[in-house]
Amino acid sequence: MSSSDATPGLRERKKRETHRLLAATAIRLIDERGLDQVTVDDIAAEAGVSTRTFFNYFASKEDSVLIPHADREQHNRQVLERFDAQPAELGSFPAMLAAIRPVLAEIDENPQEWLARLRIVMADPGLALRALTLDQESNAPLVAAIARRSGTDPATDVFPTLVLSLVSSTLDATFRLWSAMDGARTSAGLFDEAAALAISLTDPA
Structure with a gap:
């Protein structure tokens, strides 16, 4: 398998992992503090990604709780x-x-x-x-x-x-x-x- 063949699979896996990380982080923070006390910035910072990256995966903090699967x-x-x-x-x-x-x-x-x-x-x-x-x-x-x-x-x-x-x-x-x-x-x-x-x-x- 060439590197070009492997790259799409690796990219998709990383996307799933990032989606999974953001969802898990959002749920943990919101469960601890309450929905109104957690911002997208809080979730992104806790997950170690930028706010822009968060919005590449979710339209809102609510969706990060409700959409557990990347696809x-x-x-x-x-x-x-x-x-x-x-x-x-x-x-x-x-x-x-x-x-x-x-x-x-x-x-x-x-x-x-x-x-x-x-x-x-x-x-x-x-x-x-x-x-x-x-x-x-x-x-x-x-x-x-x-x-x-x-x-x-x-x-x-x-x-x-x-x-x-x-x-x-x-x-x-x-x-x-x-x-x-x-x-x-x-x-x-x-x-x-x-x-x-x-x-x-x-x-x-």
Whole structure:
């Protein structure tokens, strides 16, 4: 492999590392001091980068809390790929739950940071609204994937949107309990319980 081949990969890795550093720093400072008591300059200085560098990665301090992945689109594509790979006989709701499950396992690799993120978001209505907006921006491809799997039209059939709403509710219940328990159990374990219960409640049998 030539140096020119390796350079893009190295550059992307460094970008991910810087994104990760800034997000972790923002969460730590804001969790300690409160959202209103931390500035972008504070985060950049603590991370050892310039304010300009911070804005190369995030539009605001709020986004540095809410966007944990350097490439949100790639992360969302991975969820879609896992969804499409689920057995054909599996219904859309359990298939999407299965596609989401690895996200919880990833969260459990760094639980304290994610618990801090949840505390910050739950304590600030404006931040919670921004989080909801970001989620909604990611919803359209997921709804479209559910529609393809179920043979429905999201423009005229409520089914795809309803399925995604059920998935979101399952995640919300998981995170609220996980936060209340301060991570005493894994988020993935709680999600498995919530998912099994949700599936049983929606099973026509």
